[in-house]
Amino acid sequence: MRRGEVETRWSDASPAGAPWEPLPSDPPWSGASAYRDVREHRTTASAPDVWRVVEGIGGGNGWYSFPLAWAVRGWAHRLIGGVGLRRGRRDPRRLRTGDALDWWRVEELVDGRYLRLRAEMKVPGRAWLEMSVESGGAAGACYHQRAVFIPRGLLGHAYWWAVAPFHGLVFGGMARNITSAAERAATGLS
Template sequence: MRAGLTPDADGAFRERRERAVDAPATTTWTCVADLGGDPGWYAANRLWQVRGVLDRVVGGPGNRGRPDRELRVDDPVDGWRVETVEPGRSLTLVSEQRMPGTARMTYEVHDSQGPDTDRSRLVQRLEFRPDGRLGQTFWWVELPAHKVIFRAMLVRMAGEAERRARADGTMGP
């Protein structure tokens, strides 16, 4: 069974992606902590902007930006809100956009196991709890774009961490 294609026993659709990163966990975390800021969403930034405009049209918060500081619980990040944050380790956002259900996005950063401490692992977890049939239909309609965009977000975030590590000299060329 592939993650995200069928709901779990509690009715939620869940996905988990993981990527090895050639950068220390501290550097990888800086990319997670910047989510929604200067780098935007790391993938499909224009689509995220359009989604925010459409959300505002239907009464949602739209794109509110984010604070220009370290994120804290309850901070807005465009159409999302910080639900939990463990600096250096994990960030969970819950969507406040208009949709028939509740969406959560979590990024976790882990040190690599073993002697290679200059590497880290970046984990992306997504959850959607649909509200009834409309929510399930919503999930299936947006699933193809969702898969492409969120996979690209993870890949590009990891790539940015590696670029930052090279730039600050913590990793080789």
């Protein structure tokens, strides 16, 4: 386990979504309501430096913004019978499709470029967090982040609007801090 060579563990099991349910990549006209929080941040760090930070997210490394908010959300989730943040991650540096990552599941991974996490938290709807990195050549890289929520019923819509005021703090800080961490790592200041 210390070398990160664990083939599987109990938290790798995940309930599959129904095939008719929408994905975050579905176009808006496909039928379901979908709320999005989109962030983009340019950085002087290279795309591989930014990707290392993205792929190391969660678990002991945290979520790069407002740790108290993530902790409170994790505790609240455990109080209602969810997993909270206790699952951590299989390997501190590398992810693979299907991995559990705190209350998320790695749904899609394109090494060095794209990560989509599906929420396994108890919420009135379905949620995803997507992170991608694209090279800006000699100018560094561009980090893209998108949170997607597909509400279930009126309670789902109310939930989104109740947490929306915190998105600027949590998701905005996350985008800034991920690129800042990559810049520090690139200059050896981490």
